[in-house]
Amino acid sequence: MINKISASSLIELAKNYQTPLWIYDAESIRGNIRKLNQFDVVRYAQKACSNLNILKIMKECNVYVDAVSLGEIKRAIDIGFSPKCDKHGVAGIVFTADVFDRETLSFVVANLIETNVGSIDMLHQLGSLSPGHRVWLRVNPGFGHGHSNKTNTGGINSKHGIWHEQIADALKITCQYNLHVVGIHMHIGSGVDYSHLKRVCDSMTNCVINHQIKVEAISAGGGLSVPYRPDETEVDVKNYYDLWNFARNKLEDKFSTAIRLEIEPGRFLVANAGLLISEVRATKNMGEKHFTLVDAGFNDLIRPSLYGSYHHISAISTEAGEYSLSKMQKTVVAGPLCESGDVFTQNSEGIVEERELPAVNVGDYLVFHDSGAYGASMSSNYNSRPLSAEYLLDGDKSKIIRKRQTHADLISNEIMVIPPQMNSS
Numbered sequence: 001m002i003n004k005i006s007a008s009s010l011i012e013l014a015k016n017y018q019t020p021l022w023i024y025d026a027e028s029i030r031g032n033i034r035k036l037n038q039f040d041v042v043r044y045a046q047k048a049c050s051n052l053n054i055l056k057i058m059k060e061c062n063v064y065v066d067a068v069s070l071g072e073i074k075r076a077i078d079i080g081f082s083p084k085c086d087k088h089g090v091a092g093i094v095f096t097a098d099v100f101d102r103e104t105l106s107f108v109v110a111n112l113i114e115t116n117v118g119s120i121d122m123l124h125q126l127g128s129l130s131p132g133h134r135v136w137l138r139v140n141p142g143f144g145h146g147h148s149n150k151t152n153t154g155g156i157n158s159k160h161g162i163w164h165e166q167i168a169d170a171l172k173i174t175c176q177y178n179l180h181v182v183g184i185h186m187h188i189g190s191g192v193d194y195s196h197l198k199r200v201c202d203s204m205t206n207c208v209i210n211h212q213i214k215v216e217a218i219s220a221g222g223g224l225s226v227p228y229r230p231d232e233t234e235v236d237v238k239n240y241y242d243l244w245n246f247a248r249n250k251l252e253d254k255f256s257t258a259i260r261l262e263i264e265p266g267r268f269l270v271a272n273a274g275l276l277i278s279e280v281r282a283t284k285n286m287g288e289k290h291f292t293l294v295d296a297g298f299n300d301l302i303r304p305s306l307y308g309s310y311h312h313i314s315a316i317s318t319e320a321g322e323y324s325l326s327k328m329q330k331t332v333v334a335g336p337l338c339e340s341g342d343v344f345t346q347n348s349e350g351i352v353e354e355r356e357l358p359a360v361n362v363g364d365y366l367v368f369h370d371s372g373a374y375g376a377s378m379s380s381n382y383n384s385r386p387l388s389a390e391y392l393l394d395g396d397k398s399k400i401i402r403k404r405q406t407h408a409d410l411i412s413n414e415i416m417v418i419p420p421q422m423n424s425s
């Protein structure tokens with residue numbers, strides 16, 4: 001959504017609702033969904049951005065939902081997703097996890113939430129309480145891939161999924177409890193690499209064929225990449241689909257039955273549909289380096305600090321009411337937190353980097369693009385900073401979709417025992 005929204009609209013929103021402010025564009029989300037229409041089921045990995053209003057857009061566009069916690073299951077139910085299967089035999093919500101905490105297990109059992117199981121212990125825990133429960137097996141094929149080591153979800157260093165050599169054991173346990181195996185799921189990480197993808201597809205077909213698993217569906221997981229840098233290209237969705245469709249067709253031929261192909265994207269649906277706008281609050285020179293300090297920190301957008309992720313930054317001059325493009329200078333962009341890693345321009349080793357950006361003054365704005373995925377959903381209250389507001393642009397239905405947290409919200413669960421001598425009454 002680079003500079004898709006006019007600078008004057010952003011200035012107006014920033015002035016009306018305070019910065020930092022998340023802004024999403026509903027039409028961009030709908031457009032991203034349409035790009036995946038060849039898949040039988042698009043299941044949104046809501047961890048990318050779980051605001052109820054974003055989930056509502058997904059539901060209106062016939063997208064299903066993935067949940068990775070009790071909170072996410074409840075959000076999906078709040079918005080009207082059903083745990084039950086629809087007329088196509090597809091569950092509205094699938095819970096994906098490697099562990100059940102006790103509260104989630106009880107809820108999953110009581111509400112028959114279809115579960116994508118990532119450990120053998122989960123199968124025992126679910127099977128003993130809920131024989132016949134619908135499950136997927138999440139397989140760790142023994143290798144993975146990710147835009148950072150922290151987003152690689154396959155191989156021996158990943159805690160995710162059932163190890164590929166233990167699928168036979170897992171299947172025995174599903175028989176023991178009469179669990180209904182819906183399908184096999186593989187998500188090896190975020191970021192597409194086609195040679196890798198081919199390996200994943202082969203792993204999927206080998207797993208299903210070698211173990212003779214009568215699946216209704218297979219899931220390609222998520223991980224479709226998006227271009228964060230201006231020189232990066234969009235993922236070739238057709239190529240991606242063709243590889244998975246080939247795998248599905250092979251299985252259909254082998255088992256002479258129709259098999260549903262699901263995909264489970266997070267960032268692909270929302271990353272480019274969101275931005276974070278922040279106000280410049282200070283500029284300073286430190287030796288040879290020039291710093292611009294804004295009012296957003298890694299409490300808002302943690303991806304640069306956590307993974308060294310690149311988010312394109314543009315500057316808006318309040319005086320001109322326009323995006324600034326001139327007087328470029330090498331700049332380090334940092335936030336307000338009392339923590340030296342609170343820098344938006346750094347690499348994956350945590351080394352501070354400079355970026356060519358237009359000169360800005362206090363009161364101008366910096367916009368962090370493509371931050372609709374894993375932006376607001378990964379925000380925290382570090383340094384007792386409130387969660388920022390979220391705004392949805394959607395024609396005449398544009399509105400604030402999450403209010404800025406107040407100080408009262410922030411401390412509402414803290415229990416204060418006031419010593420008698422301090423109690424003035």
Ligand code: LLP
Nearest residue numbers: 045151187190222223224264265266267374
């Ligand atoms: N399905 C499963 C089982 C997953 O674990 C994930 C992401 C997805 C789908 C969605 O992946 P996506 O399509 O969004 O790449 N916080 C990181 C990403 C970690 C994602 C973990 N799992 C980031 O900011 O890049």
